[in-house]
Amino acid sequence: MPMIREVQPKKLFMGKLDYGSDLLEELTSICKKKNIYSGKIEAIGAVTKAVLAYYNQEKKTYETFPIDKPLEIIALIGNISSKDNKPIVHAHITLADKEGKTFGGHLVSGTILYACEFIIQQFDGYVFKRGFDEVTGLPLWKE
Ligand code: ZN
Numbered sequence: 001m002p003m004i005r006e007v008q009p010k011k012l013f014m015g016k017l018d019y020g021s022d023l024l025e026e027l028t029s030i031c032k033k034k035n036i037y038s039g040k041i042e043a044i045g046a047v048t049k050a051v052l053a054y055y056n057q058e059k060k061t062y063e064t065f066p067i068d069k070p071l072e073i074i075a076l077i078g079n080i081s082s083k084d085n086k087p088i089v090h091a092h093i094t095l096a097d098k099e100g101k102t103f104g105g106h107l108v109s110g111t112i113l114y115a116c117e118f119i120i121q122q123f124d125g126y127v128f129k130r131g132f133d134e135v136t137g138l139p140l141w142k143e
Helices: 023-034
Strands: 008-017 039-056 061-067 071-083 086-096 102-107 112-124 130-132 139-141
Touching: 008 023, 023 039, 023 071, 023 086, 023 112, 039 086, 061 102, 071 102, 071 112, 071 130
Parallel strands: none
Antiparallel strands: 008 112, 039 061, 039 071, 039 102, 039 112, 071 086, 086 102, 130 139
């Protein structure tokens, strides 16, 4: 059965991240500092290198792969929920090289910024909590 909750827009945060910082860690740190447990994220910019992940559905495990070159962040889209009572950012990203060839995947630590402009929309009204999902092996929204 689909899980649907009503949320309301709360605060909007907009900003830029530092050269050399880790994209996922910075976004997660902002959520912790601002107490954001429910929301959505978008960002554009560029990275000096990236690490992405692909979830292998047969093995039920994330397989990470590095891309060791400068890339544009074409789009980052993600959500914020709660796991073990801490904010967790789940983000997917599309990156492009100098020929416009794109790479994409689940964002993990190790993606290092050249430049980044982000917007975080905080929600009010409901906080999704992640927990182990038996069917997929993923930490999905359980309540
Ligand atoms: Zn993902």
